[in-house]
Amino acid sequence: MTEKYIPAEIEPKWQAKWEADGLYHADIDPSRPKYYALTMLPYPSGDLHIGHWYAMTPSDARARYLRMKGYNVMFPIGFDAFGLPAENAAISRNIHPKDWTYANIDRMRGQLRSMGAMWDWRREAASCDPEYYHWTEWYFIQLFKHGLAYRAPGSVDFCPNCNTTLAREQVWGEDRHCERCGTPVIKKDLDQWFFRTTDYAEELRDFTGIDWPDRVVAMQTNWVGRSEGASVVFHTEQGDPMEIFTTRPDTLWGATFMVLAPEHPLVDRVTTAEYRQEVETYKQEAARQDEIQRSATDKEKTGVFTGGFAINPVNQARIPIWIADYVMMGYGTGAIMAVPAHDERDFEFARKYNLEIIPVIQPEGEQFHGDTMTEAYIGPGVMINSAHFDGTEVSDAKGWANPGIKAVNDWLEEKGIGKADVSYKLRDWLISRQRYWGSPIPMVHCEECGWHPVPEDQLPVLLPDDVEWLPTGESPLKLHPTWKNTTCPECGGPAERETDTMDTFMCSSWYHLRYLSPHYDQGLFDPEEYDYWMPVDTYTGGVEHATMHLIYTRFFHKAGRDMGILEGNEPMTQLRNQGQILGPDGQRMSKSRGNVIDPDKQVQQYGADAVRTYLMFGYRWSDGGPWNTENIQGVVRWLHRIWSIFSDEAKKGEPDPAVLKSLRRKVHQTLQQVSKDFETFEFNTIISGLMELLNEMNTVKDAGVAGTPEWAEARDYYLRMLAPVAPHIAEEMWTEKLGKPYSVHTQPWPEVDEGATQVEEITLIVQVNGKLRDRITVPADVSEEVAKQTALASEAAQRFIGDKELRKVVYVPGRLVNIVV
RNA sequence: GCGGGUGUGGCGGAAUUGGUAGACGCGCCAGACUCAAAAUCUGGUGGCCGCAAGGCCGUGGGGGUUCAAGUCCCUCCACCCGCACCA
Numbered sequence: 001m002t003e004k005y006i007p008a009e010i011e012p013k014w015q016a017k018w019e020a021d022g023l024y025h026a027d028i029d030p031s032r033p034k035y036y037a038l039t040m041l042p043y044p045s046g047d048l049h050i051g052h053w054y055a056m057t058p059s060d061a062r063a064r065y066l067r068m069k070g071y072n073v074m075f076p077i078g079f080d081a082f083g084l085p086a087e088n089a090a091i092s093r094n095i096h097p098k099d100w101t102y103a104n105i106d107r108m109r110g111q112l113r114s115m116g117a118m119w120d121w122r123r124e125a126a127s128c129d130p131e132y133y134h135w136t137e138w139y140f141i142q143l144f145k146h147g148l149a150y151r152a153p154g155s156v157d158f159c160p161n162c163n164t165t166l167a168r169e170q171v172w173g174e175d176r177h178c179e180r181c182g183t184p185v186i187k188k189d190l191d192q193w194f195f196r197t198t199d200y201a202e203e204l205r206d207f208t209g210i211d212w213p214d215r216v217v218a219m220q221t222n223w224v225g226r227s228e229g230a231s232v233v234f235h236t237e238q239g240d241p242m243e244i245f246t247t248r249p250d251t252l253w254g255a256t257f258m259v260l261a262p263e264h265p266l267v268d269r270v271t272t273a274e275y276r277q278e279v280e281t282y283k284q285e286a287a288r289q290d291e292i293q294r295s296a297t298d299k300e301k302t303g304v305f306t307g308g309f310a311i312n313p314v315n316q317a318r319i320p321i322w323i324a325d326y327v328m329m330g331y332g333t334g335a336i337m338a339v340p341a342h343d344e345r346d347f348e349f350a351r352k353y354n355l356e357i358i359p360v361i362q363p364e365g366e367q368f369h370g371d372t373m374t375e376a377y378i379g380p381g382v383m384i385n386s387a388h389f390d391g392t393e394v395s396d397a398k399g400w401a402n403p404g405i406k407a408v409n410d411w412l413e414e415k416g417i418g419k420a421d422v423s424y425k426l427r428d429w430l431i432s433r434q435r436y437w438g439s440p441i442p443m444v445h446c447e448e449c450g451w452h453p454v455p456e457d458q459l460p461v462l463l464p465d466d467v468e469w470l471p472t473g474e475s476p477l478k479l480h481p482t483w484k485n486t487t488c489p490e491c492g493g494p495a496e497r498e499t500d501t502m503d504t505f506m507c508s509s510w511y512h513l514r515y516l517s518p519h520y521d522q523g524l525f526d527p528e529e530y531d532y533w534m535p536v537d538t539y540t541g542g543v544e545h546a547t548m549h550l551i552y553t554r555f556f557h558k559a560g561r562d563m564g565i566l567e568g569n570e571p572m573t574q575l576r577n578q579g580q581i582l583g584p585d586g587q588r589m590s591k592s593r594g595n596v597i598d599p600d601k602q603v604q605q606y607g608a609d610a611v612r613t614y615l616m617f618g619y620r621w622s623d624g625g626p627w628n629t630e631n632i633q634g635v636v637r638w639l640h641r642i643w644s645i646f647s648d649e650a651k652k653g654e655p656d657p658a659v660l661k662s663l664r665r666k667v668h669q670t671l672q673q674v675s676k677d678f679e680t681f682e683f684n685t686i687i688s689g690l691m692e693l694l695n696e697m698n699t700v701k702d703a704g705v706a707g708t709p710e711w712a713e714a715r716d717y718y719l720r721m722l723a724p725v726a727p728h729i730a731e732e733m734w735t736e737k738l739g740k741p742y743s744v745h746t747q748p749w750p751e752v753d754e755g756a757t758q759v760e761e762i763t764l765i766v767q768v769n770g771k772l773r774d775r776i777t778v779p780a781d782v783s784e785e786v787a788k789q790t791a792l793a794s795e796a797a798q799r800f801i802g803d804k805e806l807r808k809v810v811y812v813p814g815r816l817v818n819i820v821v
Numbered sequence: 822g823c824g825g826g827u828g829u830g831g832c833g834g835a836a837u838u839g840g841u842a843g844a845c846g847c848g849c850c851a852g853a854c855u856c857a858a859a860a861u862c863u864g865g866u867g868g869c870c871g872c873a874a875g876g877c878c879g880u881g882g883g884g885g886u887u888c889a890a891g892u893c894c895c896u897c898c899a900c901c902c903g904c905a906c907c908a
Contacts, residue, residue, distance in 0.1 A: 215903085
């Protein structure tokens with residue numbers, strides 16, 4: 001009898017030993033190829049989620065595989081530790097955000113260790129440590145010095161009752177009220193810090209040289225949102241220039257009015273006394289709504305006339321200027337020329353307010369008339385009513401590839417009215433947060449000298465610990481009696497610190513660099529470490545970061561490259577997204593639904609190896625799916641069977657050589673398949689392959705294989721292949737049952753013996769007219785002629801051929817013979 | 822509306838990229854062990870017809886290309902995700 005498989009007895013034991021032995025330390029070693037494997041770092045919310053396991057343990061398995069393949073693999077971990085939940089805890093439970101955060105980190109470290117992952121804990125970094133945010137601040141200063149950080153008004157959600165700014169998640173409901181007091185939220189303009197992400201708009205659309213999922217590429221490309229067209233300068237009647245962007249310069253002659261965003265700076269100047277009252281009312285209403293409400297497509301368009309007029313520079317037409325909230329200040333210039341004949345929105349607006357419609361593009365066989373058009377025409381045609389451009393062809397190509405657009409652009413430039421131009425949806429990154437628990441913005445304001453960075457030798461600007469959480473809702477940094485008082489680095493006079501802190505996405509934009517040398521105090525990272533490890537070879541995490549973190553970190557890197565701090569164009573070479581584990585009911589896990597799967601409990605019940613392998617086996621990793629409390633039994637049984645086969649000795653005897661040969665074939669075929677699947681992140685078939693091999697081993701076990709080299713090889717290779725996915729049981733079997741030298745995790749990955757995977761006899765499918773009719777066994781190196789003859793001779797085939805005429809015999813080597821009659 | 826994706830047994834999912842559809846596992850059925858149950862082990866398990874041999878049907882629907890289609894093309898449907906009055 002053998003002792004039983006009790007994961008709780010072996011898992012903590014090995015975890016402690018691996019840790020004590022520094023088995024997973026990753027150090028620079030120029031003699032080996034490096035591999036930087038990274039999973040997105042967790043936020044220390046307090047408890048590890050099964051989703052963390054799903055993201056991290058397959059990545060760990062792959063990192064372990066690559067290590068056995070001979071790579072020097074770094075697989076680090078840390079915490080994205082600044083952020084709002086800590087402040088909410090502070091307010092609701094009267095605990096300091098720092099204490100809350102560090103307590104959570106402690107707890108989560110323990111939970112993370114139970115995964116048995118190969119993290120090098122020496123490289124752990126937490127973004128709220130002063131030795132970390134020192135360099136977040138330093139990087140801000142570099143961006144500022146290079147003109148990539150600037151201060152400008154930006155709008156925030158503001159609760160007039162609590163007298164505080166609110167984060168997006170603190171604004172609730174359709175009516176957008178304050179989370180705390182229920183008061184409707186208003187928009188407020190504050191001076192805030194921005195990074196010039198738009199400088200990198202074009203480059204952020206370029207994914208050459210990196211292997212990222214199509215989905216993420218599409219989302220980022222869409223987010224950056226390039227449109228080709230022209231910018232054209234109109235003038236108000238008073239002579240103020242009013243620049244607009246249009247994707248359809250070919251329709252300039254059909255512009256019959258202009259629309260400004262309600263917030264546009266020229267609105268006050270163009271509005272006449274007669275219309276002022278109406279315009280003011282409209283502006284105030286628009287300010288109350290946020291962009292999401294304003295941009296509801298199905299909403300009926302509204303707007304008011306300003307009383308002002310503009311001159312269309314192409315034909316000197318005098319056209320009215322309106323304001324309407326369907327024009328956004330945040331895109332283009334916040335002003336548009338309206339061409340109702342050829343734009344659906346402008347058409348709807350013109351019909352509603354009875355504005356003129358002049359068609360300027362006409363397809364063949366049509367006679368458009370402004371009064372009778374029932375909808376805007378957006379297709380191809382020829383230009384009409386457009387002076388000397390009449391007859392110019394306009395295709396349905398977008399942008400500059402369209403001959404009509406190209407022709408007009410050239411002419412605009414020649415006349416000095418406008419120029420070909422590109423517009424992006426991407427906006428600059430607003431990084432100011434009116435919060436306490438974030439990295440301070442190391443800037444000082446002096447009445448005399450303006451804004452200056454804190455001198456670098458005075459970094460980091462530390463967050464004060466002695467803060468109070470007063471119910472004003474104001475940031476404690478602002479309320480702190482002395483913290484903000486400082487001296488001007490320029491003139492030495494009294495000055496004030498910036499009391500806003502940075503968006504936590506700034507901290508997480510560079511954590512992969514801090515892992516290189518988390519305690520380095522001369523810069524972001526130790527250059528030696530950087531040169532060896534960067535870039536990140538594989539980055540894994542959820543797709544929900546596609547348009548936030550994953551854009552910010554690329555921006556951070558590209559800006560760093562241009563400032564001479566970083567090298568290369570991209571921080572992460574390969575990106576892969578895992579899916580999401582849902583509750584057993586197929587819904588997102590949430591405490592209120594009561595469908596949360598607690599990984600600690602699963603580990604207690606089944607062991608870490610079982611949870612790891614179930615997560616790999618039960619789903620396509622990229623898809624995820626509902627947790628299934630029954631399916632996990634499959635891997636639990638499998639692990640028990642592994643325990644048994646390595647515990648019970650096989651029978652000795654004189655086995656059939658064919659049995660040994662086929663065992664060896666199966667071992668090497670499995671090795672081949674498993675290796676490939678690790679490369680391609682197909683974890684589910686890694687496990688199923690290992691299950692198949694175990695089944696095979698179980699069937700030959702009693703055939704007298706004990707003592708044969710084939711059986712020894714099978715057992716040895718099995719554990720090496722198992723080691724990445726189920727590291728604890730593999731180690732236990734390797735050292736305790738096989739008595740091999742510790743550790744299985746430092747063994748090389750076995751080489752496939754191509755010869756062993758070959759077969760002497762193959763089964764060919766015999767088809768008649770594409771339908772499976774028979775199977776024939778032939779030598780693997782069978783000639784085409786013999787294969788065809790054997791197939792034709794098959795009794796089943798003959799029956800279906802009958803006396804029909806043979807038309808063709810298709811032979812696919814190693815696969816089939818298809819007889820067409 | 823635009824962009825991306827998914828659709829295969831009762832369930833999770835395989836399928837060498839155009840070549841045996843349903844690997845592996847869950848569940849279920851039968852058998853062994855047991856006084857019994859659990860656990861474990863052995864066998865079976867897409868649907869329909871048939872005692873059987875065997876046959877027919879089958880990868881969301883319809884059409885097509887091909888000796889051959891889950892895989893390629895056209896078209897329609899359903900669901901999921903992202904963006905959305907972007908000028």
